[in-house]
Amino acid sequence: xxxxxxxxxxxxxxxxxxxxxxxxxxxxxxxxxxxxxxxxxxxxxxxxxxxxxxxxxxxxxxxxxxxxxxxxxxxxxxxxxxxxxxxxxxxxxxxxxxxxxxxxxxxxxxxxxxxxxxxxxxxxxxxxxxxxxxxxxxxxxxxxxxxxxxxxxxxxxxxxxxxxxxxxxxxxxxxxxxxxxxxxxxxxxxxxxxxxxxxxxxxxxxxxxxx
Amino acid sequence: xxxxxxxxxxxxxxxxxxxxxxxxxxxxxxxxxxxxxxxxxxxxxxxxxxxxxxxxxxxxxxxxxxxxxxxxxxxxxxxxxxxxxxxxxxxxxxxxxxxxxxxxxxxxxxxxxxxxxxxxxxxxxxxxxxxxxxxxxxxxxxxxxxxxxxxxxxxxxxxxxxxxxxxxxxxxxxxxxxxxxxxxxxxxxxxxxxxxxxxxxxxxxxxxxxx
DNA sequence: AAACCTCGTTTCCTATAGTGAACAGCGCAT
DNA sequence: ATGCGCTGTTCACTATAGGAAACGAGGTTT
Numbered sequence: 445x446x447x448x449x450x451x452x453x454x455x456x457x458x459x460x461x462x463x464x465x466x467x468x469x470x471x472x473x474x475x476x477x478x479x480x481x482x483x484x485x486x487x488x489x490x491x492x493x494x495x496x497x498x499x500x501x502x503x504x505x506x507x508x509x510x511x512x513x514x515x516x517x518x519x520x521x522x523x524x525x526x527x528x529x530x531x532x533x534x535x536x537x538x539x540x541x542x543x544x545x546x547x548x549x550x551x552x553x554x555x556x557x558x559x560x561x562x563x564x565x566x567x568x569x570x571x572x573x574x575x576x577x578x579x580x581x582x583x584x585x586x587x588x589x590x591x592x593x594x595x596x597x598x599x600x601x602x603x604x605x606x607x608x609x610x611x612x613x614x615x616x617x618x619x620x621x622x623x624x625x626x627x628x629x630x631x632x633x634x635x636x637x638x639x640x641x642x643x644x645x646x647x648x649x650x651x652x653x654x655x
Numbered sequence: 656x657x658x659x660x661x662x663x664x665x666x667x668x669x670x671x672x673x674x675x676x677x678x679x680x681x682x683x684x685x686x687x688x689x690x691x692x693x694x695x696x697x698x699x700x701x702x703x704x705x706x707x708x709x710x711x712x713x714x715x716x717x718x719x720x721x722x723x724x725x726x727x728x729x730x731x732x733x734x735x736x737x738x739x740x741x742x743x744x745x746x747x748x749x750x751x752x753x754x755x756x757x758x759x760x761x762x763x764x765x766x767x768x769x770x771x772x773x774x775x776x777x778x779x780x781x782x783x784x785x786x787x788x789x790x791x792x793x794x795x796x797x798x799x800x801x802x803x804x805x806x807x808x809x810x811x812x813x814x815x816x817x818x819x820x821x822x823x824x825x826x827x828x829x830x831x832x833x834x835x836x837x838x839x840x841x842x843x844x845x846x847x848x849x850x851x852x853x854x855x856x857x858x859x860x861x862x863x864x865x866x
Numbered sequence: 867a868a869a870c871c872t873c874g875t876t877t878c879c880t881a882t883a884g885t886g887a888a889c890a891g892c893g894c895a896t
Numbered sequence: 897a898t899g900c901g902c903t904g905t906t907c908a909c910t911a912t913a914g915g916a917a918a919c920g921a922g923g924t925t926t
Binding site for chain 1: 688691719721723725733756757774775783785806809811824829831832834836837841856
Binding site for chain 4: 695710711712714715721
């Protein structure tokens with residue numbers, strides 16, 4: 445209950461986190477998009493209202509654009525932000541791909557309440573997002589708000605026992621081996637109730653963008 | 656300046672693009688998150704490395720943060736960018752469905768080589784098909800032909816050890832906790848190699864081109 | 867080959883984002 | 897009350913992003 449405890453825990457987690465966002469080759473990505481459309485800097489300038497020089501500097505990582513600048517970009521280029529940030533690796537070929545993840549070798553992605561391990565992150569352009577999660581949260585009020593995202597989610601408890609809070613239902617106890625499928629636009633949150641932190645496997649659908 | 660803006664607008668309209676993107680109340684959103692966690696500006700400052708004053712101004716929309724600042728925010732707060740940008744996100748359509756399956760209570764569906772247990776079969780119209788499988792096969796030649804279906808498949812070994820045969824790759828040994836994601840149009844087949852029959856959890860995508 | 871073009875980069879200069887310090891407001895303990 | 901600690905805001909200054917114009921490298925025309 446004491447906010448300090450939660451705060452301290454969260455701080456520790458935050459401090460130990462790796463910088464998983466930092467590369468963010470925004471300039472590189474912008475250049476890719478521009479060249480893919482065969483646009484010149486002047487074209488993009490006209491579309492976005494940003495100066496040629498500014499665009500050049502952004503592409504060469506000489507400056508870090510303002511958020512308003514980013515908005516002008518996504519506006520003028522007719523793309524959305526995830527598209528601007530998403531890794532460039534595109535593979536139109538959708539036959540025979542595969543992506544192995546050995547136990548514990550996924551890409552870790554900690555948050556104060558969960559410790560995610562993304563499971564097949566080598567593969568872009570996939571329609572499901574699988575990840576294993578250690579549920580660190582112990583009480584519902586550790587969540588500032590509902591977790592919520594488009595699409596559907598399948599979840600199986602691998603270890604321990606959890607309580608699944610959902611926006612429209614009573615909390616549901618799930619033990620090892622139990623599974624559930626739900627619309628993930630409905631707010632949801634997990635807390636561990638077993639002695640050890642529970643481990644769950646989740647698979648989310650990826651929203652198909654309409655462009 | 657206004658000339659460029661008008662020109663830009665005209666270009667966008669001519670190109671058939673949507674008008675402006677949402678106002679993007681980033682400051683408001685940040686304040687929501689901060690207060691929801693019961694953090695003070697100082698707390699957030701420590702987490703993100705940004706000055707109190709800067710955070711205050713961002714919250715009150717007095718400045719437009721630099722992209723590096725946004726990165727520090729999402730890093731320090733342990734959230735990702737979509738979460739920072741999409742505050743309200745109300746339910747668009749079918750949502751709130753859920754389908755619970757207790758351990759061992761799925762719909763069984765035996766074959767000579769596999770013993771499937773369909774996991775969330777109450778729910779129609781879902782985009783993923785999850786099922787648990789006991790791999791009875793012990794040798795590859797027990798399969799008359801490749802298993803093959805449209806879409807993609809995610810698979811995690813829950814128990815035992817298997818060999819995954821695929822059309823275009825060498826057989827792959829997978830032990831408990833290992834997982835793999837692959838295009839399921841590529842022929843595939845599982846055999847148990849552990850003493851006990853292995854158990855795997857699979858999730859397949861459902862074909863999207865159905866009318 | 868010189869005189870354009872057009873593209874991307876670079877050079878100023880200004881506008882503004884980011885910072886530390888000072889400030890005012892509030893609760894709490896002497 | 898007075899003082900202390902902590903909050904969020906505002907000020908003054910520095911750092912840096914954004915814009916207009918100059919530059920320099922290729923290409924095309926004469």
